Amino acid sequence: MSLDLAKIEAAHERIRPHIRRTPVLTHAALDAACGGQLFFKCENLQEVGAFKARGATNAVFSLSDAEAARGVATHSSGNHAAALARAARLRGIPAYIVMPSNSPQAKIRNVESYGGRITLCAPTQQAREETCARIVRETGAVMVHPFTDERVMAGQGTAVIELLEDVPDLDLVLCPVGGGGLLAGTAIAAKTLRSALRVFAVEPAAAGDAAESFRAGHIVPLTQAATIADGLRTTIGAPNFAIMQRHVDGVVTVSESGIVAAMRQLWETLHIVVETSGAVPYAAVTEKKIEVAGKRVGLILTGGNVDLDALPWSKS
Amino acid sequence: MSLDLAKIEAAHERIRPHIRRTPVLTHAALDAACGGQLFFKCENLQEVGAFKARGATNAVFSLSDAEAARGVATHSSGNHAAALARAARLRGIPAYIVMPSNSPQAKIRNVESYGGRITLCAPTQQAREETCARIVRETGAVMVHPFTDERVMAGQGTAVIELLEDVPDLDLVLCPVGGGGLLAGTAIAAKTLRSALRVFAVEPAAAGDAAESFRAGHIVPLTQAATIADGLRTTIGAPNFAIMQRHVDGVVTVSESGIVAAMRQLWETLHIVVETSGAVPYAAVTEKKIEVAGKRVGLILTGGNVDLDALPWSKS
Numbered sequence: 001m002s003l004d005l006a007k008i009e010a011a012h013e014r015i016r017p018h019i020r021r022t023p024v025l026t027h028a029a030l031d032a033a034c035g036g037q038l039f040f041k042c043e044n045l046q047e048v049g050a051f052k053a054r055g056a057t058n059a060v061f062s063l064s065d066a067e068a069a070r071g072v073a074t075h076s077s078g079n080h081a082a083a084l085a086r087a088a089r090l091r092g093i094p095a096y097i098v099m100p101s102n103s104p105q106a107k108i109r110n111v112e113s114y115g116g117r118i119t120l121c122a123p124t125q126q127a128r129e130e131t132c133a134r135i136v137r138e139t140g141a142v143m144v145h146p147f148t149d150e151r152v153m154a155g156q157g158t159a160v161i162e163l164l165e166d167v168p169d170l171d172l173v174l175c176p177v178g179g180g181g182l183l184a185g186t187a188i189a190a191k192t193l194r195s196a197l198r199v200f201a202v203e204p205a206a207a208g209d210a211a212e213s214f215r216a217g218h219i220v221p222l223t224q225a226a227t228i229a230d231g232l233r234t235t236i237g238a239p240n241f242a243i244m245q246r247h248v249d250g251v252v253t254v255s256e257s258g259i260v261a262a263m264r265q266l267w268e269t270l271h272i273v274v275e276t277s278g279a280v281p282y283a284a285v286t287e288k289k290i291e292v293a294g295k296r297v298g299l300i301l302t303g304g305n306v307d308l309d310a311l312p313w314s315k316s
Numbered sequence: 317m318s319l320d321l322a323k324i325e326a327a328h329e330r331i332r333p334h335i336r337r338t339p340v341l342t343h344a345a346l347d348a349a350c351g352g353q354l355f356f357k358c359e360n361l362q363e364v365g366a367f368k369a370r371g372a373t374n375a376v377f378s379l380s381d382a383e384a385a386r387g388v389a390t391h392s393s394g395n396h397a398a399a400l401a402r403a404a405r406l407r408g409i410p411a412y413i414v415m416p417s418n419s420p421q422a423k424i425r426n427v428e429s430y431g432g433r434i435t436l437c438a439p440t441q442q443a444r445e446e447t448c449a450r451i452v453r454e455t456g457a458v459m460v461h462p463f464t465d466e467r468v469m470a471g472q473g474t475a476v477i478e479l480l481e482d483v484p485d486l487d488l489v490l491c492p493v494g495g496g497g498l499l500a501g502t503a504i505a506a507k508t509l510r511s512a513l514r515v516f517a518v519e520p521a522a523a524g525d526a527a528e529s530f531r532a533g534h535i536v537p538l539t540q541a542a543t544i545a546d547g548l549r550t551t552i553g554a555p556n557f558a559i560m561q562r563h564v565d566g567v568v569t570v571s572e573s574g575i576v577a578a579m580r581q582l583w584e585t586l587h588i589v590v591e592t593s594g595a596v597p598y599a600a601v602t603e604k605k606i607e608v609a610g611k612r613v614g615l616i617l618t619g620g621n622v623d624l625d626a627l628p629w630s631k632s
Contacts, residue, residue, distance in 0.1 A: 271361055
């Protein structure tokens with residue numbers, strides 16, 4: 001892999017007119033509860049409601065005019081799809097989106113609102129990939145993979161650049177890991193800018209392939225992903241795994257109840273809408289999976305697309 | 317009344333170390349839906365979850381050491397109470413808080429979390445005032461009224477100063493009105509800084525005393541307030557009414573269903589937690605009570621303290 005800081009910085013310049021520089025929130029009560037200082041990078045406040053805007057926009061605006069004219073295509077559980085549809089609309093090109101049929105309604109509506117052309121498929125990795133490959137054959141669109149595409153990884157790495165501009169002296173960065181696009185960009189940007197900074201990946205124990213792969217030294221595919229964190233029900237990608245092995249200090253897992261409790265606490269305290277996947281790094285703090293006392297900790301709140309009719313604490 | 321821009325600017329300097337400069341959010345889809353450009357000043361992202369942090373902090377830090385030593389007292393439906401408790405803790409003095417017994421649990425917990433000493437009373441204006449007067453007699457605490465106190469109004473006016481720094485060329489500002497503390501500070505600051513700017517007050521039709529008073533030319537007390545917007549169930553204060561008569565361009569009312577729909581749309585689109593009262597100005601846009609097409613419109617999202625177990629769209 002040749003992803004490096006220069007590519008991430010170039011991505012930052014390229015996407016700057018099209019994305020939001022998201023705020024970093026803090027809260028005295030959350031700090032008091034953990035003994036550290038927490039800095040929440042609010043990627044849920046991106047216009048598409050997720051950091052995915054960064055990578056998708058970088059991919060779309062990296063294309064030549066000839067490539068762009070045929071459109072872009074992807075498969076995604078939702079946020080990358082919306083982000084790609086929005087970026088394509090900004091460039092005036094079509095976006096072909098393959099989504100699993102069990103995607104939350106809020107995420108499907110989100111893609112539609114940006115003019116994405118949706119094809120639903122069975123909720124398996126194989127069905128997603130096959131359906132998308134067929135569409136690429138038929139349309140000539142450029143495939144923009146949600147996490148193995150280097151342009152996508154470079155774009156995702158721009159969030160931590162902004163976080164370190166706002167809070168230069170972080171000790172730790174906590175980043176959720178699903179396919180590993182955000183993690184790859186984050187780890188390379190953070191470690192290159194500040195070699196002493198430690199980067200930890202966090203994932204649901206119920207979709208703990210990254211932790212298992214990290215220990216094993218090779219990718220252990222996810223066979224079952226019974227987690228509520230729908231954005232993280234993905235096996236880590238091969239290039240993402242390689243970057244994780246080299247640049248990430250550790251991978252920890254959190255419980256399902258911990259994710260829901262962390263999510264609710266963020267809503268009540270920070271007054272923002274964070275989706276289950278986005279609450280995963282904070283769950284690592286509340287479940288004490290990572291020692292944060294006395295440390296300055298950056299947490300990437302990845303997204304806020306939630307079905308308000310199916311909140312996890314109102315199931316009874 | 318002698319509230320003027322100089323006092324509001326002095327308040328801004330005084331409270332700057334203790335409050336958050338809140339972000340201004342925008343969203344292309346919300347703009348497209350109304351034909352205007354909307355700028356949401358996110359006071360729900362204050363650490364206490366409401367703009368009330370501004371006025372309460374200004375009041376507490378305006379006190380002499382001798383005054384401060386006896387503590388502060390107030391009656392409030394919640395957000396002012398939490399804000400005063402927090403400001404008092406920052407100064408190291410007690411805060412005596414009288415709250416109606418039907419306050420949302422989230423607001424009571426919020427006050428407790430800042431060390432406020434709570435006394436519950438019957439949910440009437442009279443009970444609130446009598447209980448608070450008794451506590452002031454017993455403790456010698458300084459009463460900080462939630463909206464008629466000039467120091468409070470000055471503090472509340474600092475939000476629109478920041479909004480106009482970030483978005484200088486606004487045409488309109490929409491501000492909710494309950495007791496009128498925010499409205500008074502906002503109108504004086506906005507009109508003094510930019511005389512061409514129009515300021516509109518928005519309130520629930522089910523608590524429409526400000527609109528009725530504005531038309532009548534004298535205060536028409538609220539006899540019933542059956543609105544879901546619990547922060548606005550208050551008759552406008554006398555000094556607030558005088559400022560409104562002189563500096564506000566109009567008062568419009570919105571429906572209960574409009575408030576809930578606006579609130580939900582803000583959650584889903586901006587990915588922030590806004591309480592019912594905070595969604596009221598946006599309801600004036602969605603219900604077309606104010607013409608915004610082609611205009612640049614500032615909306616003050618006043619608060620985000622919500623009981624997540626009792627969301628208004630999950631009542632069935």
